[in-house]
Amino acid sequence: MTVAVLWFRKSLRLHDNGALTWACSSDEVDSILPIFIFDEEELRGEGGGLGFNRLNFISQSLRDLDNRLSDNLGLRLRIFSGNYLEVLGNIRQHLEGEKICLAYEYCSEPRLRNSEVTLEDWSRISDDFRTKSFPARHTLLDIEEVVGSKEFKKPKSMKDMEIIFRRHLDVNSLGFYDVGDPLPVPNSSKSMNTVNLSGSVMEISDLESSIMRIYPGREDDVQYFTGGETEALERLREKVTDRVQFVNDFRKPKTVSTNSKDDPREPSTTGLSPYLSSGCLSARMLWRECEKSYLTGSHTKPPESLHGQMMFREMFYLLSRTVENWDSDVGNESCIEVEWDEFDREKITAWETGNTGYPYIDAMMRQLDKTGWMHHLGRHAVSCFLTRGQLWQNWTHGRDVFERKLLDSDWALNNGNWLWLAGVAPFSMPYYRIYNPCPDSKSSLNVETVNADFIRYWVPELRSFPSKYIFEPHLAPASVQRTSNCIIGEDYPLPIVDRKLSRKENLIRFKSSIQT
Ligand SMILES: Cc1cc2nc3c(=O)[nH]c(=O)nc-3n(C[C@H](O)[C@H](O)[C@H](O)COP(=O)(O)OP(=O)(O)OC[C@H]3O[C@@H](n4cnc5c(N)ncnc54)[C@H](O)[C@@H]3O)c2cc1C
Incomplete structure (x- = not known):
């Protein structure tokens, strides 16, 4: 009897899934145990781990995966949380006496790759346990x-x-x-392995409740993107x-x-x-x-x-x-070392929460917080603003916020794009191309400026502002602010920095960084 323990990692789907296709068609396999493991770190909550939207999205994706496994193949997904070796050790104990094959897709991310090397070593200690990895179809x-x-x-x-x-x-x-x-969704007559893993398995409803415990007060948030x-x-x-x-x-x-x-x-x-x-x-x-x-x-x-x-x-x-140290600003051949200012909590918080006094930047960051998504050019604008444009903060701080909040957060892509936008990489745009955080209709950020509905929706304090001033509301005459029911400095923040002055100073600083 061989049990295929099918470890879903970066492919939460039935179509184009090499490990699943193999498990369903291999003569060696008698029964299948589909699993997903949450890393403890991911469930740590605010300030660490995954953000609310992202956790919710993954939880919805797992519910959908479970339903699809059940409807198409008669299988059920088992979800665990903890150190993957401990989880796998536990499964192995419960399946004692059976031959086990752990099937998974190979990942190129260093953290996941290291776990694979450890796994290969770990599997050598017994003839009853082996691993079978598949080229990543990610x-x-x-x-x-x-x-x-x-x-x-x-x-x-x-x-x-x-x-x-x-x-x-x-x-x-x-x-x-x-x-x-x-690869098509496979057919299979393989049975679900019915080992009793009681106690260690997490029901999807448990996962949903723990997300609400980690993020109290967000239960009424309706997500725009549904996972699965x-x-x-x-x-x-x-x-x-x-x-x-x-x-x-x-x-x-x-x-x-x-x-x-x-x-x-x-x-x-x-x-x-x-x-x-x-x-x-x-x-x-x-x-x-x-x-x-x-x-x-x-x-x-x-x-x-x-x-x-x-x-x-x-x-x-x-x-x-x-590239070694891909996610670091030190010892990374794709990153010029720049002397960024010390971590400035006030500036980073204003940026992260969408309270910089620059409505275009704030609308983008509030959209990120509410939906977990932002357009590519919006990402250009907010990352440039945080780093070489206005706030002169290290790109890794912005990267961390994106990593927690983006639904599409991806280690390879997020670091690569931050390196690109901070101007520090060989593939970066020229450092002197700085986006104006108050774009007009001609801006390469491609902004709808006539009705400015995007700003009105995401920054409701400015809902009644005339479009003429909405991208730089502190320049509006006091009478306009009064009739728009929004006094800048009281109802909506004044700009956190002078955009023109900070741009000028930062250009000089960047130039001297690349000359030294
Ligand atoms: C600072 C910054 C951080 C980013 N972090 C991420 C991230 O963590 N994860 C992520 O998926 N994208 C990231 N991007 C890239 C890009 O913004 C998103 O992939 C894109 O906006 C997703 O929207 P879409 O699916 O509608 O893209 P579309 O334009 O419809 O493109 C289709 C697909 O192509 C890929 N793609 C598009 N642009 C890029 C790009 N510049 N680099 C790599 N792949 C791309 C994505 O998988 C995308 O879904 C980042 C960009 C910036 C500037």
Whole structure:
């Protein structure tokens, strides 16, 4: 008897899941035990661990995964919390006398990779326990294969990525990189392993209650993005499959940062990142859906196209796998060391809570807090503002806030993009390109300025302000502030810093950092 203990890590889905497909089809396997393990750190709560939206999103994704496993395969997901070795040790004890195969997808993130090495050693102590790892289907490229190849050079641009794609993928008869087909949802007659793990298993309802205990007062918050593979496939259909022209015309730098005209919460881009990052949606599936649109006529190309965005994603996975100290501002070859100011709690808190006195920045940060998402150009603006633009704070502080709050938070991508925006990386934009936090209609941040509904929605103190002053409300005459029911300095903060002065000083400081 072999029990396949199927460890869901970065692919919370049934489609395109290598480990699941193997467990369902292998003759060696008699029964399956699907598991998910929460790291204790992740459930620590405010100031550490995962933020409210993110935890909720994962919990919804796990509920959906459990339902789908049950409906499609007659299996149930078992959820645990704690140190993974202790959890696995416990399962192993309960399954004593059975042959166990722990099946999981290989991850390129160092923290997860170390756990895999430990696991390989751990499995050697008994013949009854072995591990079987599968190439990560979280990415389009096989990251281990690419970084292990003789010709591998760390990519710095889309041109470098095109070279890597050409080297490692065939170009199919349609002229596209052949990333392979996503695996279908498997069929299986394998039974669920019924071992009694009582006491250590966490019911999804327990998880939901502990999220409410960690974040009291947020029980009435309605989440905009719902987690899970079901929702991911629905969004893929609505935003990509059914919108051929949108996909073919997609130019990322032209997309609007203040969201959809009809709903200030709905992304103007696909909004699929939360699903890709949690693995509710396979990257290969999205790639193929774009390809179907491209076949219908002329279409945009990388770096601006949707395929281009996905290639940036691959670039950061490759870099994060090969650059030591990727997440640090010290000893990281992708990071110039800059003498940032000491951690300034007041400034960071104003930035994080959306109280800087700059409505565009504040609207973006409040949207992040409420929904766990922000448009790419909004991310550009707030990260530039925190670092080389206005507040001169270390990028790692902003990175930490994003890591906790973003639904799509991803170690490789979050660090890579912060390095990019802080101006410290070889792939960064020129340091002197600083965004104006009070954008006008011509800004490259692509802001809707006529009605300014995005600002009115996320910064309700300014709801009645005339659009003319809404991006820089402290400049409005006192009479306008009075008739708009918002006195700046009382009802909404004065600017935390002088934007022009801080810009000028920071440019000088940055220049001297790169000269020393
Ligand atoms: C400071 C900063 C931090 C960021 N942190 C993250 C993060 O933790 N996780 C994350 O997924 N993205 C991150 N991004 C990249 C980008 O902002 C989001 O991927 C994008 O906004 C998600 O929205 P979308 O799904 O509608 O994107 P679309 O434009 O529809 O793109 C489709 C997919 O391509 C990928 N993609 C798009 N842009 C990028 C990019 N610049 N780098 C890497 N992949 C990209 C994403 O997986 C995205 O879902 C960050 C950007 C900045 C500037």
